[in-house]
Amino acid sequence: MTTLALAVRPLEFYVAQYRRVWRGTAISSVVTPVIFLLAFGFGLGELVDRSTTLPDGITYLEFVAPGLLAATAMQLASFEASWPVLSAIKWSRQYHAMLATPLRIGDVLLGHQAFIAGRMLMTATVYLAAIAAFGAVNSPLGVLAIPVTVLVGIAFAAPIAAWAAYTENEASFVAIFRFLILPMFLFSGTFVPLETLPEGLQIVAYVLPLWHGVDLCRQLTLGDVDASSAAIHLGYLFAFTAAGLAAAYYSYRRRLVV
Amino acid sequence: MAANGGQPLIHARGLVKRFGELAAVDSVDFDLERGEAFGFLGPNGAGKTSTMRMIGCVSPVTDGTLRVFGLDPAKDGVKIRGRLGVVPQEDSLDMELTVRENIIVYGRYFGLSRSVLRSRADELLDFVELTDRAKDRVEPLSGGMKRRLTIARSLVNEPEVLLLDEPTTGLDPQARHVVWDRLYRLKRQGVTLLLTTHYMDEAEQLCDRLVVMDKGKIVAEGSPRDLIERYSTREVVELRFGDGRPEDFSYWTDGLVSRVEPLPDRVLLYTNEGDAAAHGIHERGLVPESVLVRRSTLEDVFLHLTGRTLIE
Numbered sequence: 001m002t003t004l005a006l007a008v009r010p011l012e013f014y015v016a017q018y019r020r021v022w023r024g025t026a027i028s029s030v031v032t033p034v035i036f037l038l039a040f041g042f043g044l045g046e047l048v049d050r051s052t053t054l055p056d057g058i059t060y061l062e063f064v065a066p067g068l069l070a071a072t073a074m075q076l077a078s079f080e081a082s083w084p085v086l087s088a089i090k091w092s093r094q095y096h097a098m099l100a101t102p103l104r105i106g107d108v109l110l111g112h113q114a115f116i117a118g119r120m121l122m123t124a125t126v127y128l129a130a131i132a133a134f135g136a137v138n139s140p141l142g143v144l145a146i147p148v149t150v151l152v153g154i155a156f157a158a159p160i161a162a163w164a165a166y167t168e169n170e171a172s173f174v175a176i177f178r179f180l181i182l183p184m185f186l187f188s189g190t191f192v193p194l195e196t197l198p199e200g201l202q203i204v205a206y207v208l209p210l211w212h213g214v215d216l217c218r219q220l221t222l223g224d225v226d227a228s229s230a231a232i233h234l235g236y237l238f239a240f241t242a243a244g245l246a247a248a249y250y251s252y253r254r255r256l257v258v
Numbered sequence: 259m260a261a262n263g264g265q266p267l268i269h270a271r272g273l274v275k276r277f278g279e280l281a282a283v284d285s286v287d288f289d290l291e292r293g294e295a296f297g298f299l300g301p302n303g304a305g306k307t308s309t310m311r312m313i314g315c316v317s318p319v320t321d322g323t324l325r326v327f328g329l330d331p332a333k334d335g336v337k338i339r340g341r342l343g344v345v346p347q348e349d350s351l352d353m354e355l356t357v358r359e360n361i362i363v364y365g366r367y368f369g370l371s372r373s374v375l376r377s378r379a380d381e382l383l384d385f386v387e388l389t390d391r392a393k394d395r396v397e398p399l400s401g402g403m404k405r406r407l408t409i410a411r412s413l414v415n416e417p418e419v420l421l422l423d424e425p426t427t428g429l430d431p432q433a434r435h436v437v438w439d440r441l442y443r444l445k446r447q448g449v450t451l452l453l454t455t456h457y458m459d460e461a462e463q464l465c466d467r468l469v470v471m472d473k474g475k476i477v478a479e480g481s482p483r484d485l486i487e488r489y490s491t492r493e494v495v496e497l498r499f500g501d502g503r504p505e506d507f508s509y510w511t512d513g514l515v516s517r518v519e520p521l522p523d524r525v526l527l528y529t530n531e532g533d534a535a536a537h538g539i540h541e542r543g544l545v546p547e548s549v550l551v552r553r554s555t556l557e558d559v560f561l562h563l564t565g566r567t568l569i570e
Binding site: 006009010012013016017020021092093094096097098099100101102103104256257258 | 277314316317318335336337339340342344346348349350351352353354355359363364366367368369415
């Protein structure tokens with residue numbers, strides 16, 4: 001059987017587990033970004049809307065909402081691929097239980113990533129409905145921001161799972177969140193247009209995946225899609241995801257098949 | 259047997275597992291027949307778990323031949339794993355799920371349908387006496403209950419061989435007996451058992467045949483009774499001393515026992531007539547703090563073969 005078909009089986013475990021714990025995670029994955037949105041969109045937005053750096057006719061709320069969507073996906077997916085992956089290897093040992101059955105490394109990896117993708121899908125849908133209710137979605141194309149958000153999530157979840165399966169030490173996750181995820185959250189065009197940042201930071205943002213997700217989501221919710229840059233964003237995110245999954249597969253094998 | 263074309267269920271020749279320079283399993287040969295309860299007895303680090311992991315197709319063979327159901331783990335790991343049940347040394351239950359969900363989710367890994375799993379979960383929970391805990395979360399269960407659940411879960415695919423890696427390590431004596439009882443029932447139902455243990459009483463209770471492993475090698479093979487007859491005497495006299503334990507026992511024991519084994523905490527005298535030997539040394543004037551005459555066990559076999567005790 002193909003790996004995709006077998007990966008459904010571990011996915012069922014994560015769904016069963018999620019049904020037990022979803023209340024706690026629902027708060028962190030939906031309520032937190034909405035609070036951010038209210039604070040930045042309405043509070044700070046009042047000030048910013050009087051400035052001139054935003055594109056013509058766009059309110060700050062409309063600007064920041066899609067950025068927060070992509071940035072939240074990054075944070076959430078990164079978290080889901082860090083401690084839970086190391087735990088499934090080291091503490092709760094679920095991966096070992098799965099690998100004693102007909103499931104293979106690729107099934108175990110894809111099953112877990114599929115669960116994270118499902119979480120992204122749920123979060124993105126609820127979040128998009130929320131910002132639409134605030135009037136921050138200008139185009140029906142905005143619906144496409146949902147699959148883009150899922151892609152952004154996996155673009156982060158895959159390489160972080162690769163690291164989690166490599167490391168012996170959970171302390172490194174704190175460093176990743178502090179020195180990679182948080183700066184990306186702040187400096188990837190999420191809160192201010194990238195053009196307003198110093199040139200050096202702009203180049204860093206181009207190289208890292210989050211800006212591509214932010215800009216693509218923004219193009220879609222504003223209904224102002226530039227085909228060539230959108231294609232570059234998508235291509236970049238797909239390539240980053242593919243490389244991340246390959247790295248994770250290699251890392252899982254190295255750690256679990258000994 | 260016929261279904262396997264006359265081959266043993268598991269067949270190993272010159273089987274090796276190396277981690278870097280260390281040979282955890284150093285060229286072992288064994289065969290497992292259908293319906294047997296076969297054990298690997300040895301201390302921690304003897305290579306038992308590494309052997310089990312190779313059989314379970316989760317650890318690649320470094321060298322030698324291994325066939326499970328006549329198949330090669332390197333090529334047919336998926337098929338083999340589908341026919342095995344595995345009870346790992348460390349529990350890997352899903353703590354957030356209920357007892358019953360644990361069995362159903364695990365059964366899904368084998369591709370079994372939910373309707374089959376619903377009835378099978380009930381049967382298995384009944385078998386391990388956890389029916390009244392079916393809807394409880396796993397986390398607060400006792401160690402013995404978790405072990406029973408792990409066993410129930412490992413049976414969900416109706417395996418032909420059940421691999422048990424130290425099935426009762428860490429359990430209290432009562433919980434151990436419950437586990438042994440269930441495993442004994444499985445054996446009577448015709449399930450082939452392959453287990454590792456460092457408890458000689460467990461090996462004696464459960465195994466028809468066993469190999470004694472030490473430092474990656476098999477040092478003896480046979481039924482528990484065979485091994486005791488071959489490598490030990492019928493009885494053992496255990497002497498314990500307070501102060502004044504003699505350095506050399508030959509004056510007191512010559513002609514009375516066949517072998518003397520001085521251990522740090524006690525001295526073992528191997529003889530077929532324990533009471534007579536105990537009486538004899540007393541007559542020659544040796545007065546230990548305590549004297550115990552007992553039947554010989556696999557521990558004595560292991561001690562004789564390796565010069566060390568099983569649990570250090």
